Amino acid sequence: MAVPEHKRWPPVPPDVDRSAIEVETPELSVTGNSMLYRVKGHPRIVYKSRGELREYGLQKAAGDCAIPVRGRVMLKLASNGVVVCIGFLMDLATPITAPTGPAPLHAAVLPPSRRRDIMHQMIWLVQRLHAKRIVHGDLKLENMLLDNQGQLRLCDFAEGRYVDEDERVWEGSSTWNYESPNRLLRGERMGMDPAPPTIEDDLYGLGLSIWHLYTGKMPHEDMAGDDLGLKERQRKRETVDVTKVDDPEAREVIKGLLRRGGARI
Template sequence: MALLPRGQPWPPIAPDVDFETIKEDLVQEIVTGNATIYGLNSRPSLVFKYQGTPREYELQKAAGDCAIQVRGRVLAQAGSNIYCYGFLMDRGLPINPLAPMTPQQRRDYVHQMVHQTELLHSKGIVHGDLKLGNMLIFGGIRFCDFADGRYVTEAEKKWAGNTTWYIESPNRHHRAEKLGCETVPPTKEDDLFGLGLSIWQLYTGKTPHEDLVWDSEALKTLGLNRQTVDVKQVKDDEVRNKIIELLRIGGAHIS
């Protein structure tokens, strides 16, 4: 939970809510590395992202129609301090690449994924963790989990996010290596590389580098060698060429 600056009104002003008013209504659904998703018994169309940060809330809100809509921060008071426990957002449906789909349905998803990424970038926002698991269906494809995002124009030193190892682009690995860092702030090009991997996963049903997902050193070596997934596993020529284009933007060498 994050301590908010002094001067926050209490009780919260809508759409923000007091955690005490919803805590008995929560049902745990998903636990991830940095957050827990709860459903609300009385409001099934919403979920509560526990440990979602004010920064993430701000970015997801600024993303507009590119993102699952946020519906207010969940706040708590302790003495004279006010904390953000997370936020409410619309409930989207995950994309299951193994579900039966027609070729046209998959292509429609690809077009939406590309369009939403371009639209997000036109708003001056880098998602920072663009992968299929962070794309949900809510009247079309929408992005979620902006915890690693940033504004394009802000100073890189302001970024305090992290990374998902298996979607890091070769260019990002090389920037980090040059600076002697474990990771560096994401760029639009890194998002496009993640988009390419997401489309590849949509068509193959496989997590990129699934045998190395937890091996950061092996993934780093892969990236520094500018290697990536086997694009030949995607049989649709047009889609495969789009994947190649996106992966090359991120620095991958594909023959």
């Protein structure tokens, strides 16, 4: 029986041995359980430590909707010789942020005049991803980056899934303040917390991301640290205050997207 490519040693290019790369410290960013590092000698490449095989596969399958991945980072355990994936390499990209929000390191702060253009790019990006039958599972402004050509792309597919796969194989989490009312209620019916994400949940997250883009505020920031209070708000199908968005077109787009996730608005 042939050894799977990701289990071969030494790794088959473009996969690499962890000992073959040297990272710059401190880390570029920390997201959830993973850390992002620049790679010495490769200024346009970053190493996502603790990125998982499934995440790598989804990001690769997303094609031009995602920040390109460049190979898995492999480690051979000294204790038993087992080869494991401990992360992956991908292109360096630029975070975006609203002018009134806190700017992440190396972020591109968008002037108000570009908001509508970025909004339409966000919508088109998510439509293309869904056409590939992939649910991102964690759509938020922080996971939308500009590549080296200035095009919007997605990252962080750790909570994603294929539309047609068995829901029972999904094991993930959610960003508490981006979870749709429908997803919360579906999870309670299924006995899962959270429920596997759907296209409609992505669209709800897209609506909140556009709201964040225009307001510079995190969704439900008044509920920070109050999980029970937020869940009660979601059960009532309440959501963010869309009147805070000053662009009439964007306001209507956001309303439509939030309704797809079960919000009464």
